[in-house]
Amino acid sequence: LWAAGMAVSAIYSTPRMGPIFGGMILSGRKVLEMIISKLKGRNA
Structure with missing residues (x-):
């Protein structure tokens, strides 16, 4: 299971304050890079 953006805040019950859209x-992008690396067989 991969989570990104505001879903991470929901998982860890952390506040979602601040510049939300830029952070999302x-x-x-970060989770996309991790998934691509994992699918190519490298450790993320």
Whole structure:
């Protein structure tokens, strides 16, 4: 299971305050890179 953006805040019950949309984009990009690495057989 991979989580990104505000879903991570929901999982860990942390506040979602701050620049949400910029953080969601960066979080989504980071998790995408981790998934691609995992699918290629490298450790993420």
